[in-house]
Amino acid sequence: QVQLQQSGPRLVKPSQTLSLTCAISGDSVSTTTAAWTWLRQSPSRGLEWLGRTYYRSKWYNDYAVSVKSRITINSDTSKNQFSLHLTSVTPEDTAVYYCARDLIIAVAGTWWLDPWGQGTLVTVSS
Amino acid sequence: DIQMTQSPSSLSASVGDRVTITCRASQNIHSFLNWYQQKPGEAPKVLIYAASTLQSGVPSRFSGSRSGTDFTLTISSLQPEDFATYYCQQSYNTPPWTFGQGTKVEIK
16 A cells, blocks of 8 residues: 655745655655656645656656746655755745655556645745 | 636535536547545545546446546435545646646535
């Protein structure tokens, strides 16, 4: 059974960097049958996909255009975890942040998000 | 980005009712459509992927279908544990994946 455990600060000051970590159990961050994803949810934006990292002989990243200049997602194979870093945050970045595994059936090209982490409410405020 | 339009935004239903939620994609996404259930204070959980494939462990009263760019989630007989918010999500081609606005199913 795959489980994702999120950790990180819940309060971040404006202009600083939001950093969250997602620890994986039951799967490997280096698996070639999934990608490791960050999303967020807020009343104003709904559910928003932010980006992902995945390994296919080398590491790849995909990022949402809306945050592309500010986001980095990276992996730590020694700890079997992946992290989100979002720079220059503003109050608009206040949201519940989720990590998730993005599973693929390669033959069909089908992706879906399962499981999700427990969620972290991050508030951007001075 | 592909836009997903979900309807209704909320509905009231009774235990035992048949409930239908619709999601329309702004372009052809074939069957690359997933449905999630979210309860208050919890993360979303996948119910159906690839438009109609039931995730392991999900009750058979949940089903999904596709007609062109329109997708439907049906709960054949609503149970007390089904009161929640439901989201569709497209995973066509390459990211960004996008979600519908959600449908809140409430007790009548």
